[in-house]
Amino acid sequence: MKSLKLLPVDLSLLGLMLLCTTFAPLPKPKVHTIEISQMQFKPATLVVSAGDTLVFVNRDMVSHNATEQSGTSWKSPTLASGDSWRMAITKSAAYYCSFHPTMKGEVKVE
């Protein structure tokens, strides 16, 4: 059986490849702003990557919140006019404003 002999140069290249693979820069998480205005989440549907950050900003004169549809996963505090709230998103979710249940939005994590 033929044994595999690696020269020091080969080993160095292999090491470099491993290093590059291990420490390849991950895509930087993005920040996405969801504006709440005229009683709507804008955009109502947003496609993001896992680990991205969502920032909800309330531009209406009345208070709102963003509540994950099932009510068990996440919920923002009450956002008075001008308030904002941020969260890291890891899973796709449908959400709504619990004060105004006909206001709905959706985040799709790809």
Added chain:
Amino acid sequence: MKAVSSTTLWATGILLFVALLAAPASAQESPKLSDAEVASVAVIANQIDIDQARLAQERSENEAVLQFAQTMINDHEAVIKQATDLVQKLGVTPQENAVGKQLQDDAAKTAKMLKTKSGAAFDKAYVENEVAYHQAVISAVEDLLIPESENEELRGLLESIVPALQTHLEHAQMLQNQLNEK
């Protein structure tokens, strides 16, 4: 039958005024309501819904109805604050007028009717009235108050209120469907 009576009350009250005032206003150049009167009507219309929501908080035990009532209080108080801040900035003193008086008279009749009811009957009557009231107020804001407003900021404020009124109407209709299914 009761659904008709609640809708008819607000329809004959607010909408009649809209029809009567809007028609001559388009024929003549001068508006029938001053900005001071428009501001007064806007505050009264919001206060009426707050008062009815407080009545609901006293008489209802339905969680969804109570949450809706709290939202009406919070939202309409926020609108009144915006309107009050604006009239102070503009140096306008809200002025009582026939439209506001009609609204208050109709609201008194509605409150009297609601106070005769309790439990599920109250919930249905309150929510039904909220549907009729928001429909009438949206018409009044769009067809009377906005066209009658001369000041741009006052008109802008009224225009910004419409989406909230529309959302309240959809919320009330959603509740109405839920209550009717029970």
